[in-house]
Amino acid sequence: MNARGPVGERLLTRDGLPVLPVPAAEVGRARELAARHGMSSAREVDLADPVITRVERFAAERDRPAVTDATRSLTYGELAAEARRVAALLEREGVAPGTVVGVGGARRAAVVAAFLAIELVGAVYVPADETWPAGRVRDVLAQAGATLLLAVDEGEPAPALLEGAAAARVRVVPVREADALDPWPGDPRLDSLDQPRYVLFTSGSTGRPKGAVVEHQGMVNHLHAKIVDLGLTGADAVAQTAPLGFDISVWQMLCPLLVGGRVDVVGDEVAHDPVAFARAVDERGTTVVELVPTMVRHLLDDLPHAPEGSLSCLRWMIATGEELPTELSRRWLAAMPHARLLNAYGPTECSDDVTHHTVTAGDLELLRLPIGVPVVNTRLYVLREEDDGTWAACDIDETGELFVGGVCVGRGYLGDHERTRDAFFQDPFGATPTGRLYRTGDAVRLLPPGAGGDPRPTLQYLGRVDRQVKISGVRMELGEIEAVLQRHPAVGAAAVVVHDYPA
Structure with a gap:
């Protein structure tokens, strides 16, 4: 096949994807649980309007x-x-x-x-x-x-x-x-809403990068999700801080343009210097910033060296790309009570973020923060694999793997049918614009209403599914141990690994 042909020629059709083995009874149960617990979000969005229009x-x-x-x-x-x-x-x-x-x-x-x-x-x-x-x-x-x-x-x-x-x-x-x-x-x-709009390459376990293809409808839906959940208006200015190869760079440079706002492009020399970055935010009147938690920590560490009142114009700080520690959130809420903190989660393969959660004081009682509820037109399913290879739906407080359906799900990996079939499936749970279901590989738990003070059920991220281990017959999540270690004020970051030693 010609590697330089149109993208559509090098992608699998929906019919070429495998069928996720979910028994009929579990299909119905998964639908019912998603609806009951607010894991299925629907909203009328004009997906046919290009950004340039x-x-x-x-x-x-x-x-x-x-x-x-x-x-x-x-x-x-x-x-x-x-x-x-x-x-x-x-x-x-x-x-x-x-x-x-x-x-x-x-x-x-x-x-x-x-x-x-x-x-x-x-x-x-x-x-x-x-x-x-x-x-x-x-x-x-x-x-x-x-x-x-x-x-x-x-x-x-x-x-x-x-x-x-x-x-x-x-x-x-x-x-x-x-x-x-x-x-x-x-x-x-714009010939169709499923027209490929961009390709972003993520790291592959084989060392060969994977090109995740995102459609026009998925991209625009995510832009509207940010507008809705952040309440963006023409008065907002969003900092574009992400390297071009990261998916968040797309919404940072496009979303403000849908509401008449402003994109503030921040170069690396400023973005990597917390004091210079705070000064740039103040001088430009930037209202929305998105950083990985590591950079949020550096920003808080260096704020005492910035002028008094720095970041006073900020409305939102969005944390993404890494797990947001509870203790870091506690520091942010104490230092910046005027700027709300959003915990965002999502894979590149699903047009960027698929959940949002606004962190509150009630969340600080939890070992691990919620990642929230689905963004607009997104369906989330928590499933566990049974011994016979089929999948079953998880209820409140049960740990499973997160699957994503809805308009956000991308087209797969460009020219890589094998790895596409490993992660993308025909959606067995109902008709969606894409007809695809994405397997994230992330372990999550659905928290009951009231956990952290949120009246709704929310999702809690527990780490990669392959980080769950058994020690002396007891299941343990390594991420849970890391979360406990990170609660100590003397610990900035922690990583837990398991070693097998001969008896």
Whole structure:
């Protein structure tokens, strides 16, 4: 098969996925439990509206700042015009709907324009971070079947990007060449809601990265989930802090544009310096920040060195990517009572986050924080594998593995049918827009109403399923032991492993 053909040619159809072995009685029970415990979320969302359409609407209604970086600020009108010039560049280079376009370089406003341009012409976005070694760049571009790499940096691209692109036989086109072109005049090419929108590569246990394909409908649904749960408006400014290769970078650079807000692109030199980052948040009036818990800890540690009143404009701190420790949450709530703390969980394969939980003082009594309830149009099932290989539904306080269904579930791994079949299944629990069910590999427990003060049942993350061990016949979750250790004020982080010793 031609590796550089349209993405759809290298993906399994739903009918090509395996059927998860769930007995009929358990199918009905799983549906009933998901409905009873609030693990099935439905909401009417307009998934057919491309992001560029909303950008141009705001530009026409009342122009306002759309995206800023360290060197420039673009209004909605300027962003739309730049996106259309880049779209003209893509068409000049022969980019067709369904083909993959790499975007390489540092975080900057030009990346946002490039994504919108790729959306305009119906192509598929795959990022290549400037910090990656050449081998990683080569593997990602080659596996994705990219036709070209848009270099967004103002000067020469990083040597590793050039070397990796050359090894993958992908031509490099500086995005600045679009400056001399007339804007592309066409309408956004959106043939169907399940059209692939981007590919992000996650680490594979074999050492070979896996390209998770996310559809237009899944991406837009996740953007609306953030708008709904964070209450985002045109007054908000979201910090884009994530490297381009991480899924959260997508919502950070697109979500504010759906409500008329602003994207604040923060470079690594500032994002990795807690005091400089706090200063940037204050100077720009940033209202929403998302960081991994490790960086939240560094931020709190260094706040005493920042000016008094730092981060006073912040409305939300979102923690993701790692388990959020209870003690770190306690510190945040004490230091930043004006900024709510959101615990977010989700796999790249399911369009980013699938659960949200706003942390409260009541949660601090728990050893491990809840990860919450499903975001809009997402169905969650907690299942356990029986001795005969079939799956059964888990009820309150029972530990099982988390499966995800709904509009958020992606298309699988690009060009990798074997690993797709290991994680993606035909959804046996009911009709959904994708018809797919994703196996996360994460162990969870459904907490009863009232746990942590939440009146609803909520999910609690317990670690990877392969981290459950038996010692002297007793089942133990290594993550539970880590959580207890991390409650001690002298312990910053903990990792527990099991060693077998000869008798």
